Amino acid sequence: xxxxxxxxxxxxxxxxxxxxxxxxxxxxxxxxxxxxxxxxxxxxxxxxxxxxxxxxxxxxxxxxxxxxxxxxxxxxxxxxxxxxxxxxxxxxxxxxxxxxxxxxxxxxxxxxxxxxxxxxxxxxxxxxxxxxxxxxxxxxxxxxxxxxxxxxxxxxxxxxxxxxxxxxxxxxxxxxxxxxxxxxxxxxxxxxxxxxxxxxxxxxxxxxxxxxxxxxxxxxxxxxxxxxxxxxxxxxxxxxxxxxxxxxxxxxxxxxxxxxxxxxxxxxxxxxxxxxxxxxxxxxxxx
Amino acid sequence: xxxxxxxxxxxxxxxxxxxxxxxxxxxxxxxxxxxxxxxxxxxxxxxxxxxxxxxxxxxxxxxxxxxxxxxxxxxxxxxxxxxxxxxxxxxxxxxxxxxxxxxxxxxxxxxxxxxxxxxxxxxxxxxxxxxxxxxxxxxxxxxxxxxxxxxxxxxxxxxxxxxxxxxxxxxxxxxxxxxxxxxxxxxxxxxxxxxxxxxxxxxxxxxxxxxxxxxxxxxxxxxxxxxxxxxxxxxxxxxxxxxxxxxxxxxxxxxxxxxxxxxxxx
Numbered sequence: 045x046x047x048x049x050x051x052x053x054x055x056x057x058x059x060x061x062x063x064x065x066x067x068x069x070x071x072x073x074x075x076x077x078x079x080x081x082x083x084x085x086x087x088x089x090x091x092x093x094x095x096x097x098x099x100x101x102x103x104x105x106x107x108x109x110x111x112x113x114x115x116x117x118x119x120x121x122x123x124x125x126x127x128x129x130x131x132x133x134x135x136x137x138x139x140x141x142x143x144x145x146x147x148x149x150x151x152x153x154x155x156x157x158x159x160x161x162x163x164x165x166x167x168x169x170x171x172x173x174x175x176x177x178x179x180x181x182x183x184x185x186x187x188x189x190x191x192x193x194x195x196x197x198x199x200x201x202x203x204x205x206x207x208x209x210x211x212x213x214x215x216x217x218x219x220x221x222x223x224x225x226x227x228x229x230x231x232x233x234x235x236x237x238x239x240x241x242x243x244x245x246x247x248x249x250x251x252x253x254x255x256x257x258x259x260x261x262x263x264x265x266x267x268x269x270x271x272x273x274x275x276x277x278x279x280x281x282x283x284x285x286x287x288x289x290x291x292x293x294x295x296x297x298x299x300x301x302x303x304x305x306x307x308x309x310x311x312x313x314x315x316x317x318x319x320x321x322x323x324x325x326x327x328x329x330x331x
Numbered sequence: 332x333x334x335x336x337x338x339x340x341x342x343x344x345x346x347x348x349x350x351x352x353x354x355x356x357x358x359x360x361x362x363x364x365x366x367x368x369x370x371x372x373x374x375x376x377x378x379x380x381x382x383x384x385x386x387x388x389x390x391x392x393x394x395x396x397x398x399x400x401x402x403x404x405x406x407x408x409x410x411x412x413x414x415x416x417x418x419x420x421x422x423x424x425x426x427x428x429x430x431x432x433x434x435x436x437x438x439x440x441x442x443x444x445x446x447x448x449x450x451x452x453x454x455x456x457x458x459x460x461x462x463x464x465x466x467x468x469x470x471x472x473x474x475x476x477x478x479x480x481x482x483x484x485x486x487x488x489x490x491x492x493x494x495x496x497x498x499x500x501x502x503x504x505x506x507x508x509x510x511x512x513x514x515x516x517x518x519x520x521x522x523x524x525x526x527x528x529x530x531x532x533x534x535x536x537x538x539x540x541x542x543x544x545x546x547x548x549x550x551x552x553x554x555x556x557x558x559x560x561x562x563x564x565x566x567x568x569x570x571x572x573x574x575x576x577x578x579x580x581x582x583x584x585x586x587x588x589x590x591x592x593x594x595x596x597x
Contacts (some may be wrong), residue, residue, distance in 0.1 A: 122573035124528035131565040255418040292428040306416035
C-alpha cells in the first residue's frame with residue numbers, strides 16, 4: 045500500500061502495523077464487512093414478502109392453503125435454523141439442476157441419482173461450468189440469501205399474522221359499515237395499523253437476523269468470519285508479515301463490530317417505536 | 332444387517348460405545364436414523380445441563396441487574412449486553428481460541444502443576460468448552476427475560492407482604508421470586524427452545540468431535556456428504572428436533588401450570 049512497505053522486516057512497530065493492516069488481503073477483509081450489509085439488504089425485502097405470503101396463507105379461507113401457511117409458519121419453531129441453512133441451498137441447487145437437466149438434455153438416458161452420486165449433463169450445471177469465478181460466488185451468495193429469507197420469513201410471518209389479528213375488530217367493522225370492500229379495509233385500515241403491533245416482534249427478529257449473519261461462512265461465502273480465520277492463523281517466517289496465532293484478536297474485532305451493530309439497531313428501533321405508536325390508542329401512544 | 336443389529340451397534344456410538352467404524356458404503360435409512368438419533372444424546376446433554384445451570388445463574392443475574400449497588404449492577408448489565416449483542420457463532424470462536432491459548436499460559440505460569448494443565452485441556456473439548464459457551468449464552472438471555480419480569484412484579488403484592496410483616500428476605504423468596512418466574516415463563520419457554528436449537532451450532536463451533544463422537548448434525552452432514560443426498564439425513568434430524576421441541580413444550584407447560592395454580596381461570 046505505502047511506498048515504505050517494500051521490506052516489512054526492516055520496519056518499526058508503527059509503520060509495520062500501517063503496512064500490515066493495508067495488505068491486499070486486509071482490504072478484502074474490510075470489504076467483506078459489506079457482505080454482511082449486502083445480505084441484510086437483499087434478505088429484508090424477501091423476508092417481508094415471505095412473511096406476508098405466510099401470514100395471508102395462514103388466514104386463508106381455503107383449507108389446503110391454510111394448512112400450507114400453518115406448516116410454513118410453525119416449522120421454524122420445531123427445527124433449528126442452521127439445519128435449514130444447510131439443507132435449503134443444496135436442495136435448491138439440486139432442484140434447479142434437475143429441472144434444467146430435464147429441459148435441456150432430454151436425450152440423456154442415465155439416471156440422475158447413481159447410487160451415491162448426483163449426475164446431470166454439462167449443460168444443466170448451474171452456473172455453467174465455464175462461467176467466471178465471481179458468478180459462482182454470487183450464485184452461492186444468493187442461494188444463501190434465499191435460505192435466510194425462507195427461515196426468517198417464517199419467523200416474521202408469525203409476527204405479522206399476530207399483528208394483523210391485533211388490529212381492533214371494531215375498526216375493521218367500521219370500515220365495512222362505510223361501504224369499503226374487503227380489499228379496501230385491508231389496505232386502508234388493517235395494514236397501516238398493523239405495524240405498531242408488529243414492530244416489537246420485527247425488531248427482535250432483526251436482532252436475531254443480524255446475529256445470524258456470521259453463519260454465511262458455513263455456506264461457503266467469503267465473509268468476515270472467513271477472512272478473520274484466514275488472516276488470524278499463524279504465519280511462519282516464509283510470509284511477508286510473520287505472526288503468531290492472532291485469530292483471537294480478529295474475532296474480538298468481529299465481536300466489537302456486532303456489538304456496535306446491535307447497539308445502533310436498538311437505538312434505531314426505540315426511535316421507530318415511538319414514531320409509529322404516535323396517535324395510537326395504546327399506552328405508549330398516549331404519552 | 333438388519334435394523335435391530337444397527338441399533339445395538341450404533342445406538343450409543345456418539346458416546347463411544349459400540350462399533351468403531353461408521354458405515355461407509357451401503358448406507359441405508361436405518362443407519363441414518365440410528366446414528367443421527369445417537370448424536371441427539373449430545374444435543375440433549377448440552378441443552379439440559381446448560382438450561383438447568385443457566386436457570387439458577389440467570390435468576391441470580393436478574394436480581395444482580397436490579398440491584399441498587401452499582402458495583403453489582405454494572406457488571407451484570409455489561410455481561411448481559413455483550414452476550415446478547417454478539418452472535419453465538421462468534422462467541423464459540425472466541426472462547427475456543429482463548430481456551431486453545433490457555434495451556435500455553437497455564438504452562439508458563441504454573442510450571443509443573445499437573446492439575447492446571449489437565450483442566451485447560453478439557454476446556455478445548457466440546458463436552459466442557461461448548462457447554463460453557465451455551466451456559467453463558469442462555470444465562471444472559473434468560474437473565475434479561477427474568478429481569479423484565481422482575482420489573483413488572485406488581486408493587487401491591489410487595490406492599491401486601493410488608494403489611495403482613497414479612498422480612499425483605501421473605502418477600503424476595505415468597506413473593507418476588509415466584510411471581511417473576513410466573514410472568515417470565517412463556518418467554519423463558521421460547522428461550523429454552525432457542526437454546527436447544529442452538530446446540531446444533533456446536534458442530535460448527537470449532538470444538539472438534541473426537542473419534543467421530545459427534546452431535547446429531549455431525550452425523551447428518553456426514554451422511555449428506557457420503558451419499559450426496561441431503562433429502563434423507565436433514566429431514567431425519569429435523570424430525571428429531573421437532574420431537575424434542577414438543578417434549579420441551581410439554582415439560583415447560585406442566586411447570587407453567589404449577590406456577591399458575593393459584594390464579595383463578597376465567
